Amino acid sequence: MKKYNFNAGPSILPKETVENTIKAIEDFAGSGIGLMEVSHRSKDFEAVVNEAVALFKELLHIPDGYSVIFLGGGASLQFCMVPFNLLEKKAAYLNTGTWASKAQKEAKLFGEVVEVASSKEANYTYIPKNYTIPKDADYFHITTNNTIFGTELHTDIDSPVTLVADMSSDIFSRPVDVSKYGLIYGGAQKNLAPAGLTFVVVKDELLGKVTRAIPTMLDYRTHVKENSLFNTPPVVPIYAALQTLRWLKALGGVNEMYKRNKEKADLLYAEIDRNKLFKGTVAVEDRSLMNICFVMNEKYRELEPEFYQFAVSRGMVGIKGHRSVGGFRASTYNALPKEAVAALVETMQEFEKKNS
Numbered sequence: 001m002k003k004y005n006f007n008a009g010p011s012i013l014p015k016e017t018v019e020n021t022i023k024a025i026e027d028f029a030g031s032g033i034g035l036m037e038v039s040h041r042s043k044d045f046e047a048v049v050n051e052a053v054a055l056f057k058e059l060l061h062i063p064d065g066y067s068v069i070f071l072g073g074g075a076s077l078q079f080c081m082v083p084f085n086l087l088e089k090k091a092a093y094l095n096t097g098t099w100a101s102k103a104q105k106e107a108k109l110f111g112e113v114v115e116v117a118s119s120k121e122a123n124y125t126y127i128p129k130n131y132t133i134p135k136d137a138d139y140f141h142i143t144t145n146n147t148i149f150g151t152e153l154h155t156d157i158d159s160p161v162t163l164v165a166d167m168s169s170d171i172f173s174r175p176v177d178v179s180k181y182g183l184i185y186g187g188a189q190k191n192l193a194p195a196g197l198t199f200v201v202v203k204d205e206l207l208g209k210v211t212r213a214i215p216t217m218l219d220y221r222t223h224v225k226e227n228s229l230f231n232t233p234p235v236v237p238i239y240a241a242l243q244t245l246r247w248l249k250a251l252g253g254v255n256e257m258y259k260r261n262k263e264k265a266d267l268l269y270a271e272i273d274r275n276k277l278f279k280g281t282v283a284v285e286d287r288s289l290m291n292i293c294f295v296m297n298e299k300y301r302e303l304e305p306e307f308y309q310f311a312v313s314r315g316m317v318g319i320k321g322h323r324s325v326g327g328f329r330a331s332t333y334n335a336l337p338k339e340a341v342a343a344l345v346e347t348m349q350e351f352e353k354k355n356s
């Protein structure tokens with residue numbers, strides 16, 4: 001049976017990424033040696049890093065004065081690396097979900113943290129809009145897409161202080177005005193590559209300003225200076241990321257991705273709104289294009305396990321909602337074809353017919 005992969009992360013990757021990486025694992029760059037068995041300092045691998053950085057800059061239209069680095073440790077390590085490198089006295093955070101709140105918790109180890117707004121009281125079903133960013137903060141941290149709760153910031157906000165964003169689950173899903181950000185980071189396993197790789201886009205002039213000592217490995221300057229090759233980086237995920245970036249470019253880049261993602265999300269949200277069994281869980285204007293959360297209406301709530309089984313029998317994979325939301329979550333990342341969303345919509349329609 002055909003499987004439709006709606007996993008939230010790690011998640012679906014382009015077929016080309018998987019196939020090309022398998023080939024390289026067997027024979028890297030025609031060398032007769034596998035990708036996992038060559039030096040990360042070989043000319044061929046350095047070329048992989050350089051091309052990945054160049055495509056990152058090209059596809060996101062990153063202005064001069066920014067560096068792109070590849071690290072290990074996941075987005076979660078960035079929760080502490082960001083304040084380690086940028087927080088001198090005070091930082092501001094917008095609390096829009098589990099990840100945002102975890103990021104904020106780490107920052108408290110380094111200085112004063114101001115939570116400018118939070119939607120925790122409503123189980124993060126919306127993104128707070130009217131708040132004041134303290135002008136004396138070293139930076140303002142946001143999570144552009146809240147993977148667990150299914151909300152997303154649809155514009156690049158104006159911040160009077162350096163803007164830092166966790167873009168783990170919406171990087172390359174839409175155009176971004178990088179010039180508005182001082183630092184963008186994320187785990188690669190949602191929209192780019194297998195787990196084990198973290199990307200950081202950082203404005204060079206922000207580094208080296210804090211007075212504290214920073215351990216070498218946690219200092220962004222180390223990795224900027226050494227072009228992500230200070231120590232052994234996650235070689236296979238970087239290679240896979242390069243394949244995804246090439247795929248993105250060939251398809252037309254982030255504008256084309258945004259168009260496709262919008263189409264997929266519109267299709268599914270329209271069905272959630274139309275189908276009498278289901279309803280969305282978040283404020284309509286904040287609905288994520290990447291993680292679409294929905295539950296069954298109260299009247300039908302007891303049918304949730306049955307719908308889940310029905311969907312599984314139709315080839316749907318990974319649509320169980322996160323335990324903090326319940327119901328269902330369909331992750332519709334870049335590599336997910338529209339056909340998969342259409343199959344889920346059809347499944348929802350058939351289930352409605354069966355139950356009316």
Ligand SMILES: *Cc1c(COP(=O)(O)O)cnc(C)c1O
Nearest residue numbers: 074075076099147166168169187
């Ligand atoms: C998945 C995710 C994380 C955690 O990523 P790790 O790489 O597992 O540390 C952080 N932030 C967001 C928005 C995520 O979706």
